[in-house]
Amino acid sequence: MKIGYMGVTSTFVVPDDLDALTRHPKASQPGEPINLHHTQCHGCGDDAPEGLHIKIFAGDGFTVRARMLVEPRMEGGPGQIHGGILATAFDEVMSHLPLLVGGHCVTAHLQVDFAAGIPVGSTLYFEGRLLGRQRRKLYTEVVAYLADPLVDAGAEAVASGRALFVKIDSARHYAETLANSKAAEQISRRRG
Numbered sequence: 001m002k003i004g005y006m007g008v009t010s011t012f013v014v015p016d017d018l019d020a021l022t023r024h025p026k027a028s029q030p031g032e033p034i035n036l037h038h039t040q041c042h043g044c045g046d047d048a049p050e051g052l053h054i055k056i057f058a059g060d061g062f063t064v065r066a067r068m069l070v071e072p073r074m075e076g077g078p079g080q081i082h083g084g085i086l087a088t089a090f091d092e093v094m095s096h097l098p099l100l101v102g103g104h105c106v107t108a109h110l111q112v113d114f115a116a117g118i119p120v121g122s123t124l125y126f127e128g129r130l131l132g133r134q135r136r137k138l139y140t141e142v143v144a145y146l147a148d149p150l151v152d153a154g155a156e157a158v159a160s161g162r163a164l165f166v167k168i169d170s171a172r173h174y175a176e177t178l179a180n181s182k183a184a185e186q187i188s189r190r191r192g
């Protein structure tokens with residue numbers, strides 16, 4: 001079995017020789033919601049009954065802001081969020097950063113640091129940032145808070161994550177699986 005990439009476990013290192021970043025002309029403006037991946041997406045889809053229903057907004061520059069209610073169904077340890085759910089939320093929030101520069105991406109590498117338990121019933125606030133791009137690779141990071149850092153300068157960071165996304169040709173990447181998607185019709189319509 002292949003472990004990691006090309007048989008080795010990759011680590012997250014942002015290279016020095018990055019390409020210039022340009023905001024896509026159709027990217028959401030700061031404060032505007034960023035379009036859903038699709039309505040059945042487990043992270044952001046409105047129609048995914050068991051999904052996370054994360055609300056994600058464009059921030060200044062190459063940043064995003066997001067929030068998610070930690071519901072009882074997300075419990076892991078008693079009264080606290082399951083770590084895998086937080087990892088999923090991080091993946092989702094960071095996956096909206098490449099949309100600021102355009103094109104579809106998939107996660108190639110994801111890592112999470114958990115600094116404090118996160119109570120069920122709390123609202124998590126996320127700040128995501130695009131760290132750089134090199135060819136098809138986009139380097140991102142995210143921090144989670146228990147209060148909105150925009151209004152509470154003392155908001156304490158409870159977890160952080162980093163991820164590498166790789167740009168794909170979405171038609172080719174999903175060619176064999178699109179038909180299995182509950183959102184197949186919607187996605188095909190959007191593609192025209």
Ligand SMILES: CCCCCCCCCCCCCCCC(=O)SCCNC(=O)CCNC(=O)[C@H](O)C(C)(C)COP(=O)(O)OP(=O)(O)OC[C@H]1O[C@@H](n2cnc3c(N)ncnc32)[C@H](O)[C@@H]1OP(=O)(O)O
Pocket residue numbers: 004005010011037038041091092095104105106107108109134135136137164166167168170171172174175178187191
């Ligand atoms: C039909 C129309 C639909 C339209 C509507 C779409 C809706 C859009 C919904 C999206 C929803 C998203 C949801 C949340 C985001 C997920 O969770 S995505 C799901 C999880 N991720 C995956 O399934 C990805 C699986 N992996 C892969 O498909 C392939 O390994 C990849 C990542 C595409 C890379 O393969 P590849 O295209 O052959 O590219 P490759 O040349 O190997 O690598 C490109 C570069 O990345 C580097 N690299 C690749 N992997 C790694 C790694 N693990 N570590 C370090 N470096 C790496 C390579 O070294 C190379 O670097 P350079 O040579 O440029 O220096």
